[in-house]
Amino acid sequence: MPSDVTPLSRWRDHHSTQMALGPLSILIRKLLSHSMLSTADQEAIAALPHKIKQLPPGGSILREGDQAVICPVLLSGFAYRQKVASDGGRQIVALKLPGDALDLQSLYLQKADHDVRMLTAAELALVPLAAIEQLTTTRPAVARAVLIDILIESSISREWLLNIGRRNALARLAHLLCELHDRVNDIATEMSANFEVPLTQEQLADLLGLTPVHVNRMIRQLEKMGAIGRPSRSLTILHFPNLAKISNFSSAYLHRNNISRV
Amino acid sequence: MPHYYFNTTNGSPHVDDAGMDLPDIYAARREAVRYGGSLLSDDPEMVMHDNGLCIDVVDEAGSRCFAVRVVIER
Numbered sequence: 001m002p003s004d005v006t007p008l009s010r011w012r013d014h015h016s017t018q019m020a021l022g023p024l025s026i027l028i029r030k031l032l033s034h035s036m037l038s039t040a041d042q043e044a045i046a047a048l049p050h051k052i053k054q055l056p057p058g059g060s061i062l063r064e065g066d067q068a069v070i071c072p073v074l075l076s077g078f079a080y081r082q083k084v085a086s087d088g089g090r091q092i093v094a095l096k097l098p099g100d101a102l103d104l105q106s107l108y109l110q111k112a113d114h115d116v117r118m119l120t121a122a123e124l125a126l127v128p129l130a131a132i133e134q135l136t137t138t139r140p141a142v143a144r145a146v147l148i149d150i151l152i153e154s155s156i157s158r159e160w161l162l163n164i165g166r167r168n169a170l171a172r173l174a175h176l177l178c179e180l181h182d183r184v185n186d187i188a189t190e191m192s193a194n195f196e197v198p199l200t201q202e203q204l205a206d207l208l209g210l211t212p213v214h215v216n217r218m219i220r221q222l223e224k225m226g227a228i229g230r231p232s233r234s235l236t237i238l239h240f241p242n243l244a245k246i247s248n249f250s251s252a253y254l255h256r257n258n259i260s261r262v
Numbered sequence: 263m264p265h266y267y268f269n270t271t272n273g274s275p276h277v278d279d280a281g282m283d284l285p286d287i288y289a290a291r292r293e294a295v296r297y298g299g300s301l302l303s304d305d306p307e308m309v310m311h312d313n314g315l316c317i318d319v320v321d322e323a324g325s326r327c328f329a330v331r332v333v334i335e336r
Contacts, residue, residue, distance in 0.1 A: 168304040201280065211297045213268045238288040 021046035023125050026187075027073045029101035031156045033186055034152060034258040035145035044135055046140065050125040061102065062116035068106035070126040074098050077122025079196050082206075083114045092207040094121070094153065095180070099187050104146055107133055124221070141149045152255050161255045164209045167247065172208050173218045175247035177228065181240050182251050197235040222246075266290045273332075275309040275313035287325045287327060294319050294330045302332065308312055310336055 021028060027141050028042050056069040061072050074096055081094035093114060096102055107129055136143035163175050184195055222228045227242040228235055267281040294317045297322050302308060308315050314333035321327055
């Protein structure tokens with residue numbers, strides 16, 4: 001692995017050093033990326049009751065039909081949402097990164113409509129939904145931040161729908177890698193141009209709606225173009241501008257500059 | 263589970279170096295047809311060149327199991 005590639009395990013360490021507000025500071029940081037929160041709001045989020053849970057890759061935290069009572073917050077590692085068709089075909093419908101709350105929708109909807117699983121080994125903070133609900137009723141800025149978080153996830157879903165429905169296989173893969181690049185850099189404390197993508201070819205196939213053989217072929221093609229590297233079978237983004245050009249990537253749908261600066 | 267490789271030899275040449283574990287030859291046939299469909303939906307022109315699209319499916323020993331071809335006839 002080239003020395004300038006950031007291994008996934010290091011992200012958590014960056015955050016640990018600045019955890020004045022405890023484990024949930026990573027969630028606060030995520031919410032602050034799109035919403036304004038006062039110091040009191042931030043302290044109230046940090047004080048939410050929670051239990052820490054470790055899960056292995058593939059570990060399940062929510063199943064379709066569940067009536068959730070806790071909202072897991074991803075402290076480290078990656079997670080995904082999936083839906084499964086009656087013939088067993090699986091579609092990965094969302095990727096979640098450290099700092100993401102995994103089930104804010106259960107604040108308002110009775111039953112889970114999809115599964116949530118871990119892509120990598122992960123550490124979670126399990127926060128009672130009732131405690132979050134209470135916080136949102138007493139603190140309007142927190143309620144607004146929760147709403148914005150849900151809206152941005154919907155925006156990403158719309159972009160994925162376009163990606164899977166209308167982009168060719170090469171652009172589809174390149175677009176996903178661009179999105180991951182931007183989202184990972186938003187949570188990393190030091191900018192890293194290159195990083196490992198924690199998805200297998202089968203998982204990429206289930207996410208992009210392609211066959212694994214087709215995914216492998218597109219990976220090879222991006223590799224030949226110098227856009228990605230493959231140290232020890234994992235996949236590394238090497239040249240973001242190249243990927244952005246192939247997929248005509250614009251990060252507008254990520255709403256990264258959502259806070260209006262007066 | 264047997265391992266199959268899906269090489270395209272016409273239209274859009276590519277040697278599959280990863281392959282895929284599949285339960286049997288019937289599953290490999292379905293996978294080859296799906297792969298071809300996916301390639302063609304990206305680039306329908308593929309069929310117009312050379313002798314059309316040909317997906318050669320090869321087993322682990324390197325023997326050809328079957329091929330899927332898409333050609334335009336007139």
